[in-house]
Amino acid sequence: MAATAIDVMSQSNGFQSKKKDLTDNKDNLWSSILAEVQNSGNNKLPSNKNVLVLGDNESGKTTLIAKLQGVEDPKKGSGLEFAYIDVRDDYRDDQTRLSVWVLDGDPGHANLLKYALNAERFPHTLVMLVAAMTTPWAILDQLQSWAALLGDHVDKLSLDNDTRQQCRQLNIKKWQDYTEPGDELDPGSPLRRTSRNLDDEAADSLPLPEGVLTRNLGLDIVVVITKTDYMSMLEKDYDYKDEQFDFMQQWIRRFCLQYGAALFYTSAKEDKNCDLLYKYLTHRIYSLPFRTPALVVEKDAVLIPAGWDNMKKISILYENLQSMKPNDYYRDVIVQPPTNRKCVARENEIQAEEEQAFLAKQQALLLGMKDPTRSPTTRNQASTGPIIQVASPNKKLEPKGSAAVSPGEGVLAHFFNSLLYKKTGSSPGAPGSPGSVGASPVKTDSLSAQDGVDKSAICNDAAAELDRLTRTKKISPPNLNSSSEC
Incomplete structure (x- = not known):
């Protein structure tokens, strides 16, 4: 009986243990399902990632971002532009939007950086430094100035030392963990072919190569040289050779080493490296695969x-530098050519005259203009006063030069015109006083109405003509205070 009781108790305990195991397995199953769901949720593309684009005006920043967006007609703004790039992960069937901030090329807008890059966004931001090949002499200066401006802004951020050091260490780790892409590997495979075959601790302890991350800002940086299609114009118009392009490239690559930056030569016009730049950005920001190796053969890509x-790899370019040295000052070798445009001197501003003064001046000019249709005698008289014509009862006397004026009438016209401008006068009844005459003029062969007639001869003939007219018809002369000096 005792044995039977023990057996029953053992069987009961065994049943309870089996029941407990089933319950534990059930709990473990639910735990594993919840863990899998949680892990899958963590694998989703984050939506808080940002790209900050810095560069001078006309460097192609807006066009480059539009190309990454797949937009044909880019809209250029001012100040601080905001855009986004659609990112899709086909391997995990997920998508998100990458925020893009584009700062105006004027350094005076640097105060707007606080909206794009603050302490909260700092660990989630990648920076693109953009310069254009259209101004190769200014590329290095532009990159250095924008990097210095970025460094000043980062120093002013209210970041705690732990966060700042973690971001810097992450930059070092990314540089040391770079692996040569293997075409035979599945893009989604977590396996990577490393060039070191070292464990993580040993890799972290390795010193950085010479000149690498000497200015570690804690930010992931990509240097983009745009408009490389213009290099053919530099060769044609400014006689650039491969030597100049290699000199530029080695300086830019040395700059990239200092900040731990990647380098891309792009051309939105010819669609060079734009797709690869998009894939590289998603690789650095979202850890998506990037299988393209370094390309250094084509100078424009x-x-x-x-x-x-x-x-050591940069020193390969030194072999092609014959007329220059690698450490020569950049601007001394890549010299800005003189502009072909004519130097247009700025015209002095012309102050408009007061309206009435302008009109008075024009009136004086009009009054002083000489009429070329008048005879020399008439033009001289026009400068002193108006011409008064004396008419006879039968026919009106016309100015000299008219085809209808007879010789006698021409003589009288000259005579009476001369009387009007004499300074001294005679008595009203003196012979030769002006008056109306009724007889027809006498033809005089010795005198004519042409220019150049002697003044004394005109006066004598005019007096004789008046005496003759007086004898023919007595008419009381008008009372005029004028006389002749004849």
Whole structure:
């Protein structure tokens, strides 16, 4: 009986343990399902990532972002522009939007950086420094000035030391963890072919190569040289050779080493490296696969991922530098050519005259103009006063030069005109006083109405003509205070 009781108790305990195991397995199953759901939720593309684009005006920032967006007609704004790029992960069947901030090329708008890059967004921001090949002499200066402006802004952020150091260490780790892409690997596979075959601790302890991350801002940086299609124009118009392009490239690559930046030569016009730049951005921001190796053969389509380059690889370019040295001052070698446009001197501003003064001046000019249709005698008289014509009862006397004026009437016209401008006068009844005459003029062969007639001869003939007219018809002369000096 005792044994039977023990057996029954053991069987009961065994049943309870089996029941407990089933319950534990059921709990573990639910835990595993919840863990899987949680992990899948963590694998979704984050929506808080940002790209900040810095560069001078006319460097192609807006066009580049429009190309990454797939927009044909970019809209250029001012100040601080905002846009977004659609990002899709086909492997995980997920998508999100990447925020893009484009700062105006005027450094005076640097105060707007606080809206795009603050302490909260700092760990989730990638920076693109953009310069254009249309001004190759200014590329290095532009990159250095914008990097310095970015560094000043980062120093002013209210970041705690732990966050700042973590971001810097992450930059170092990304550089050291760079792997050569393997075409034989599945893009979604977590396996990577590393060039070091070292464990993580050993890799972290390795020193950085010479010149790498000497200015570690804690930000992921990509340097983009736009409008590389203009390099053919530099060769044609300014006689640029491969030597100049290699000199420029080695300086830009050395700059990239200092900030731990990647380098892309792009052309939106010819669609060079734009798609690769999009894939690289998604790789650095969302850890999506990027399988394209470094490209340094084509001078207008250079692609150097962060972590690939070093001073030894850059020194290969030195072999092509014959007329210059690698450390020569950039501006001394890549000289800005003189502008072909004519130097237009700024015209002095002309103050408009007061309206009445202008009209008075024009009136004086009109009065002083000489009429070319008048004879020399008439033009001289026009400068002193108006001409008064004396008419006879039968026919009106016309100015000299008219075809209808007879010689006698011409003589009288000259005579009476001369009387009007004499300073001294005679008595009203003196012979030769002006008056109306009724007889027809006498033809005089010795005198004519042409220019150049002697003044004394005109006076004598005029007096004789008046005496003759007086004898023919007595008419009381008008009372005029004028006389003749004849």
